[in-house]
Every structure is written in C-alpha cells, then in structure tokens.
C-alpha cells in the first residue's frame with residue numbers, strides 16, 4: 001500500500017474527501033501492481049485508470065472554485081496543471097522503458113509527498129472556503 005487511509009488528510013468539504021478517497025483506492029491498486037510484478041500491460045492499464053481519475057479529481061475542484069470565485073484559483077489550478085503534465089511525462093517514460101523501478105521511485109518519493117502536502121495546503125484552504133461560501137447555496141451546488 002502506498003498511502004494508508006489515515007495518512008490522507010481530511011478537508012472541510014465532504015465532496016472533496018470522497019474524491020480523494022476514491023483516488024487513494026485506485027492509486028493503491030496501481031501501486032500494488034507495480035511492486036508485486038504484475039504484467040506490463042496490467043500496469044499500463046492501471047496507470048491509465050489512475051490518470052483519468054486524477055483528471056476528474058482536478059476538474060471537480062476547479063469547477064467548484066470557478067463557480068464560487070475562489071480567490072486563489074490560478075495558484076491552485078496551476079499546481080494541478082503542473083502535476084498533470086508531470087504524470088503524462090512519467091507515463092511516456094514508462095511506456096518507452098517499461099522500467100518498474102522508475103515508476104516505483106516516482107510514486108514513493110515524488111507523488112506521495114506531493115499529494116499529502118497538496119491536500120494539507122491548497123485543498124485545505126479551498127475546502128475551508130467552500131464550506132463557508134456554499135453554506136447558503138448548498139442546493140445549487142450539491143456536495144456530491
């Protein structure tokens with residue numbers, strides 16, 4: 001397991017926590033395939049599944065931030081964009097080299113600390129803002 005459930009920080013907005021939990025499950029399954037020596041095809045399939053989920057995760061937060069005119073939208077979405085490009089590059093390198101150690105190293109030493117830190121900082125500030133702003137308009141923008 002790359003990240004345990006209780007290692008994942010919670011934010012003050014339920015919908016974001018749900019999205020993070022789903023991503024954690026997909027990421028852990030993908031990571032298990034990497035470390036347990038599953039066939040390359042299976043690793044590639046799970047990598048694609050993970051990447052699609054990351055895109056949905058980021059788009060979900062960006063949509064909420066836009067709808068509520070979040071003050072740090074540029075900063076938060078810019079960080080999403082940077083990591084998405086990084087993940088696309090990692091996938092490209094994986095497809096070219098099929099080097100599992102490279103993948104393992106990236107997810108253990110770069111992605112894992114990044115996602116925990118990102119949730120603790122930008123997502124926490126965003127979740128706090130959403131919980132306040134959406135209190136009165138929860139009917140217009142359901143949390144899940």
Ligand SMILES: [Fe+2]
Pocket residue numbers: 016020057061119123
């Ligand atoms: Fe997030």
Ligand SMILES: [Fe+2]
Pocket residue numbers: 061076080118122123
């Ligand atoms: Fe985020």
